Amino acid sequence: MKVLRQILKPQKAAVDWDKIKLLAFDCDGVLTRGGIIYGNEGQELKDFDARDGLGFMMLRSTDIQTAVITGRTxxxxxxxxxxxxxxxxYQKIPYKLKLAEELLQKLGLGFENMLxxxxxxxxxPLMMAVAVxxxxxxxxxxxxxxxxxxTHAKGGQGAVRECIEMVLKNKGIYEQAIQAYLARIS
Incomplete structure (x- = not known):
C-alpha cells in the first residue's frame, strides 16, 4: 500500500492549515457506522453520533464550510x-472527485483548501486529490x-468530531470555536 500511495500521491509538503476552508465527509462509515437499517415500511434508518453533530456546531463560528458527499440517497x-x-x-454521487472539482470551482477554492x-x-480518488x-x-x-x-475513533462513533477538533487545533482556533459555541447556547 505504501508503494501505491507513493505512486498516486507522492510525499507532500506540510499542510498550511490556514488554507483549509472546506471540510467534506462521506456519510456511510464516516458519519454513521456504515450499517443500513430498513424499517417495516421500507424507510432507511441511520445511526448518527451526537458528538459529531456538536463538532459541526463548533464550526459555525469559523470561516470553514462543510460538505457531505455520499454515494447513496x-x-x-x-x-x-x-x-x-x-x-x-450531495447524495447519489458515484464520482466524488468530479463533484468536488465542481464545488471547489463554485466556491473559488482549490484542492489545497479541502480536507x-x-x-x-x-x-x-478524492482522498488523494485533497490537501488533507x-x-x-x-x-x-x-x-x-x-x-x-x-482517527482513533471509528466511523459513526466520534471520528468526525475528532477530525473537526484536529482541524480547529491546527488552525489555532479550537478554544475560540468552543467559546463561540458556548456563547450561543448560554
Missing part, C-alpha cells in the same frame, strides 16, 4: 445534514495506510 441523511446546517449536501474524510475505495485526507479507525483494509490522518 437517504432522507435520513438529508434531515441530519439540515439539522446540522451542513453547507453543501476530505472517507472510509472506502470509492472515496480514494482522513479516515476513521475502522476504514476499509488498505485505506488507513494511504491517508494523511487516521
Amino acid at each position: 437517504s432522507e435520513a441523511v438529508a434531515r441530519r445534514c439540515a439539522d446540522l446546517k451542513i453547507d453543501h449536501v 476530505f474524510m472517507g472510509d472506502d475505495w470509492n472515496d480514494f 485526507s482522513v479516515c476513521p479507525a475502522d476504514a476499509a483494509d488498505g485505506i488507513p495506510h494511504l491517508v494523511d490522518y487516521v
Whole structure:
C-alpha cells in the first residue's frame, strides 16, 4: 500500500492549515457506522453520533464550510445534514472527485483548501486529490495506510468530531470555536 500511495500521491509538503476552508465527509462509515437499517415500511434508518453533530456546531463560528458527499440517497441523511446546517449536501454521487472539482470551482477554492474524510475505495480518488485526507479507525483494509490522518475513533462513533477538533487545533482556533459555541447556547 505504501508503494501505491507513493505512486498516486507522492510525499507532500506540510499542510498550511490556514488554507483549509472546506471540510467534506462521506456519510456511510464516516458519519454513521456504515450499517443500513430498513424499517417495516421500507424507510432507511441511520445511526448518527451526537458528538459529531456538536463538532459541526463548533464550526459555525469559523470561516470553514462543510460538505457531505455520499454515494447513496437517504432522507435520513438529508434531515441530519439540515439539522446540522451542513453547507453543501450531495447524495447519489458515484464520482466524488468530479463533484468536488465542481464545488471547489463554485466556491473559488482549490484542492489545497479541502480536507476530505472517507472510509472506502470509492472515496480514494478524492482522498488523494485533497490537501488533507482522513479516515476513521475502522476504514476499509488498505485505506488507513494511504491517508494523511487516521482517527482513533471509528466511523459513526466520534471520528468526525475528532477530525473537526484536529482541524480547529491546527488552525489555532479550537478554544475560540468552543467559546463561540458556548456563547450561543448560554
